[in-house]
Amino acid sequence: MAQFDHIIVGGGVLGASIAYHLVRENAGSILLLERNTLASAASSKAAGLMLQVSTNTTKTALIRQTRDMVDILADELGEDVGFHKVGSLRLAASDKRISELDDMAADAANNDIPFEWMTPRDAGDLVPWLDVSSLRKVGFLPTDGYVDPYLLSMAYARAAAARGVEIRQQTAVTDIRAANGRVIGVDTANGPIDSESVIDAAGAWAAVLSAQMGYLLPMAPVRSHYWITKSDPAYGGDHPVTIMPDAGAYARPDVGAVLLGIQERHSATFDARELPGDLATFSPTVGEEHWDRLAEAAEGVGQFFPGIADAQFANYIAGLSAYTPDGKIILGPVPGLSGFLAAAGCCGSGISLSAGIGSAIADLALHRTPGVDISAFGANRFGSVDPFSTEFRECCATARANKSRNLV
Ligand SMILES: Cc1cc2nc3c(=O)[nH]c(=O)nc-3n(C[C@H](O)[C@H](O)[C@H](O)COP(=O)(O)OP(=O)(O)OC[C@H]3O[C@@H](n4cnc5c(N)ncnc54)[C@H](O)[C@@H]3O)c2cc1C
Structure with a gap:
């Protein structure tokens, strides 16, 4: 059976950025799985605003990393990434x-x-x-400024592939496999793949994926x-x-x-x-x-x-953006299953947060402490919720409306 050191589920801007940041850290063999084509969901719809400060100060350090990253990627690829x-x-x-x-x-x-x-x-x-x-x-x-969100997503993916990440498109993850409280791989339509490090970057579907392991990520x-x-x-x-x-x-x-x-x-x-x-x-x-x-x-x-x-x-x-009730992202371990991390609920800022999130997830997957404080982003901060219920979804719509007044 195929085996990788890290498997990333979802080939949007976040999955691509995580893959790139992992391979930059020489994290071993890395597989990125996308069930359609890269950046075909939210990441190709965004307005691409890259605003380094807002009323939500938890985002600033993460977005700053993305602002720096557009120059790094342009240098590495030798071409414009649309910023x-x-x-x-x-x-x-x-x-x-x-x-x-x-x-x-x-x-x-x-x-x-x-x-x-x-x-x-x-x-x-x-x-x-x-x-x-x-x-x-x-x-x-x-x-x-603003960035072409598709070009940035593809820049991460191409830079990751050039450094050795394997990318499989048209490959849906159908289940997360676990044993003794830790992740051991994924099932796909083409068969199982082993890994003790799986990252949920499935965008609007991230809670559907985590639900397969019995944990409901708090986002809609x-x-x-x-x-x-x-x-x-x-x-x-x-x-x-x-x-x-x-x-x-x-x-x-x-x-x-x-x-x-x-x-x-x-x-x-x-x-x-x-x-x-x-x-x-x-x-x-x-x-x-x-x-x-x-x-x-x-x-x-x-x-x-x-x-x-x-x-x-x-x-x-x-298009669809995944929101949480407090307008902050979900970034870190999925509770209850060792080796399973989530990068989700980006609250309409996933493009501008992409490098900061990619870098933090790479640190976590390599058992390091991220350079940026991510304590506000824990998946358990709302307690146990049903993210599919109308009541919870209304809380997320309210967070969106508050963003609309404050542009958080
Ligand atoms: C209209 C609009 C405007 C926006 N404007 C901005 C902006 O100005 N600035 C900004 O920073 N952000 C903006 N955003 C938000 C931004 O687009 C998102 O936060 C970001 O694209 C999220 O990236 P992602 O990788 O998490 O999700 P996605 O791009 O949706 O990628 C998730 C991927 O996971 C795949 N997937 C899901 N389940 C599985 C599975 N089981 N197996 C395999 N693959 C799977 C999906 O096919 C999808 O390709 C905007 C969004 C919208 C809709």
């Missing part, structure tokens, strides 16, 4: 947002992340569609979505990512167009057991009109982007 270093503007038009912005400035300073205060007028010079009249304070992070799939206008020179060039927490919205450039993300007060959630194994033909907006969701947000967004009233939206992208 646009356009910076990010953080807008504040209310006391609450000003106070959050002050906290973010302090967090940036603590983590050596460049942060500048900017006048509203200077912000307006950077983003031609922005109405600055209501702005009271603006922060600018020049090393933030929640809808995220954004719209893209037609290209128009009036929107300007590659302007900064623009975060509008007062409106629960963000925008970034997209090849001459504006990509506008609206974070709903109540997002649709799904029972992970009922999702198809391949989301290619799945829409989380079925039964609703997504234009209604955009219209609901238009008044708030119009305060900053008055052009929304006449904007011609040409594309709509919707």
Whole structure:
């Protein structure tokens, strides 16, 4: 029977990053299993924002590692990994947002992340569609930006493969095998594979996988979505990512167009057991009109982007992000089974967290203490939950709505 030192289940950005970080540490033989094709689920849908600070300070050190990693991967592969270093503007038009912005400035300073205060007028010079009249304070992070999420995922995978990771696509893991309280391998449609180190990076399905071992990871799939206008020179060039927490919205450039993300007060959630194994033909907006969701947000967004009233939206992208009730990730051992680790519940930030998570999981799999404090991310922090229940899923939707106000 085939045997590997480490098996990773799930070939999204997290699985690929974990594989890359493990092989960089000379962790022995590594197998990455993906039941469809690499980065075909959430990791190809993301807006790709790379924002190093937010109101959720537990993420900062992990995201910073990803920001560094885009340069490392570009050097290693000798090609662009799709990162646009356009910076990010953080807008504040209310006391609450000003106070959050002050906290973010302090967090940036603590983590050596460049942060500048900017006048509203200077912000307006950077983003031609922005109405600055209501702005009271603006922060600018020049090393933030956005990344093509598919290119970044594939960069991890290609760099991992070049260093010796074996990647098998179209290979579903059907079960986790265990004996005497520790993991001993996985079952796949093509037969069993042995390993005493298995990592659950199965995205929206991570709790379905862990449930096979009797542990329910506390996370649920929640809808995220954004719209893209037609290209128009009036929107300007590659302007900064623009975060509008007062409106629960963000925008970034997209090849001459504006990509506008609206974070709903109540997002649709799904029972992970009922999702198809391949989301290619799945829409989380079925039964609703997504234009209604955009219209609901238009008044708030119009305060900053008055052009929304006449904007011609040409594309709509919707997908699933796995959320937890407190908006923090799940990272570490799956309780009850030695050798089984989880990297899941990324709360809409898996692209920007990818290197930090990959590095921490590699440390844990090699029985080392991660360089970043991961104590906030334990799977058991909510006690025993049923992640498939409507009640639990509503808690995750609320976390999503809170993110929408704070952009955590
Ligand atoms: C609309 C939208 C916008 C977003 N914007 C951002 C953003 O701006 N910035 C950001 O950082 N993040 C963003 N995200 C979140 C980000 O996309 C996710 O957090 C990230 O892609 C999660 O990566 P993953 O590897 O955990 O999951 P996925 O990419 O979903 O990968 C999981 C993989 O596991 C595979 N799998 C599952 N079960 C099995 C099994 N049994 N056997 C084998 N394979 C299996 C699946 O086929 C899938 O390919 C956004 C998400 C959405 C939907």
